[in-house]
Amino acid sequence: MQGIQINKIDDNFYRSLEINLPKPDLADNEILVQVHYGGLNYADLMMCNGSYPHPKGYPLQAGIEFSGIIVKCGSEVQKLSVGDRVAGFSENAGAFSEFLSVPQDSVTKLIEEVSLEDGAAYYVQTTTAFHLLNTIGKVQANDIVLIHAIGGGVGLNLTQLAKHAGATVVGTVGTSGKEKRPLECGADLVLDRTKHDFTNEIQQKFGKTPVRLLIDSTGAEILNDSFDLMQNLGHVVSYGEASGKPYDNLWSQLVLRSLTFSRLHIGHINHQSEEWTHAQITIQELIKNGELKLFIEHIFLLNDFDLAYHALDSRKVSGKILLKLK
Structure with a gap:
């Protein structure tokens, strides 16, 4: 073969x-x-x-x-x-x-x-997005969700699923031109990090610490800067480190506002669990009904x-x- x-x-x-x-x-x-x-x-x-x-x-x-x-x-x-x-x-x-x-x-x-x-x-991408938001992040209506790399495959799925849950979606991209699709998917604000100070612009629009849930695949400096936007008792969910591992000050950043930090690898979720079955049924129904665009x-x-x-x-x-x- x-x-x-x-x-x-x-x-x-x-x-x-x-x-x-x-x-x-x-x-x-x-x-x-x-x-x-x-x-x-x-x-x-x-x-x-x-x-x-x-x-x-x-x-x-x-x-x-x-x-x-x-x-x-x-x-x-x-x-x-x-x-x-x-x-x-x-x-x-x-x-x-x-x-x-x-x-x-x-x-x-x-x-x-x-x-x-x-x-x-x-x-892989949609299932990962579903578990980041729901199984781990417990997204709720009226949450402000910050998604880095929002213009990528997982990011576009995260955007649609978060909007479906009733959340406000804010995102960043690292490549000019990638803002278009997440905005088409319903994102409320998308910023090009090469042109904007994303922390400052998000604070101007939504307040000093508006983010309840951060979904990050970048790590390093971008993740470190994002802590300034987090609410007390907020949740940071990581699924990648495209720019590098989190800085050594991670613990002190979490303690400052009693934040939760999680790291997801999709392979660690039991494929026979209720969470996995629920995700697969929900995703396929959303595709069937035209509520999730691939x-x-x-x-x-x-x-x-x-x-x-x-x-x-x-x-x-x-x-x-x-x-x-x-």
Whole structure:
């Protein structure tokens, strides 16, 4: 079968399209999926440069997010059947290959109104956004929510879900031009950090410490500056450190206003939990009803995988990038 493989020679990484990869074996609790679409995430880029090495080591069949159709079930699989349309997350990677075997708990069955394209586009980003806001952040109507990197894929989902909950949404972007889509999604204020002192402008519009919930993927200086905006007993939820780890003064910043600090990795939520099931049902219903828009920036053929990786690495895209395998 064909698939993308990440290779490592000494300290150098490179990607290649392999045409003779072995078809995966199937354990009793696993399903075999014919992959139709793979969803590209920043974690995929980081696995290619060594900053987020996969524990399986290299060479590594690439890809963690996918959608497709089940073609075979192990003997212990109970809730899924051959022919089911599913989307999922592969802890062992391999999602950018024509066939993928994963535990049955790693996928969600798609309802009829959610396409395979949408399945690969929503599974990681929208699910992450939902849990950041609801499972961890406990967003409430009338909250002021500050979202950094609001123009990215997770940010656009956060914006729509927070507005759906009745919150006021304020955000920042680090690339000029990325303000447009979050504003189209209902954000109340979006600031370009390269042109504005975001703390000062937010304080002028909403007051000295207006933010109850901060969702951050930047870390470092941007996170540190944001503490000046937090209400007493506010909540800071981190899901990335694109600009660097939080500064060493994190504890003193939290103590100053009795803040809560949380760090979410989506893989740490039990896929069989009520929280996970509720998120999947809610997200698919929102897509079905047209209340959640998925921005698919581009769909690349598998042969054009390098173009897909470079497009994401440019940080100029606002929506999801997919690889088409079927």
